[in-house]
Amino acid sequence: xxxxxxxxxxxxxxxxxxxxxxxxxxxxxxxxxxxxxxxxxxxxxxxxxxxxxxxxxxxxxxxxxxxxxxxxxxxxxxxxxxxxxxxxxxxxxxxxxxxxxxxxxxxxxx
Numbered sequence: 001x002x003x004x005x006x007x008x009x010x011x012x013x014x015x016x017x018x019x020x021x022x023x024x025x026x027x028x029x030x031x032x033x034x035x036x037x038x039x040x041x042x043x044x045x046x047x048x049x050x051x052x053x054x055x056x057x058x059x060x061x062x063x064x065x066x067x068x069x070x071x072x073x074x075x076x077x078x079x080x081x082x083x084x085x086x087x088x089x090x091x092x093x094x095x096x097x098x099x100x101x102x103x104x105x106x107x108x109x110x
Contacts, residue, residue, distance in 0.1 A: 003028045005037040018047030019092070025105075034107040040065065044101075045094035056085045056107045058093065063101035068092040 008026040016023035021044035025036045040046070040063075048068065058067075059082045067075045067083045069091045077083050077093075085091040095101035 003035060008037075016046050017049040017092075019045035020047075020094075021045070032109055034105075034109070036105045036107075038103050038105055040093065040095040040101040042095055042098055042100070046092060048090055048092040050090040051085050051087055051107075053087070054107050054109050055087045056091070056105060058083045058085075058103050058105045061102045061104065063095060063099045063103075064097040065101045065103075066094050066096050068094065 005026040005028075008028060010024050010026045013023045013025065014021070021041060023038060023040060023044065023046055025038040028035045048070075058077070060077050060079050062079050064079075065077050067077050069085070069089065071089055075083070083091070083093075093101075
């Protein structure tokens with residue numbers, strides 16, 4: 001199955017999960033898995049949230065971000081790297097750089 005993110009309308013989600021500014025994302029969701037191409041502009045963030053019933057993997061395409069988790073010290077994530085939040089844990093992502101932070105995120109719900 002091919003997912004063409006260029007044909008999916010990008011949603012703007014201000015203060016997503018309590019974050020700053022807006023999270024822009026093209027989302028493919030079949031009810032079992034969400035696959036997103038997301039973008040955080042400089043200063044934008046996805047707020048701290050728990051993955052009670054799922055996990056999440058985020059693969060950075062471009063830009064630089066900081067991942068926050070109550071379980072660890074803040075970590076810088078760069079292009080070609082992936083950050084993972086296991087089921088039952090919490091995390092947040094912030095673009096503290098000067099360029100857009102573009103990434104793919106996968107949240108399986110099955």
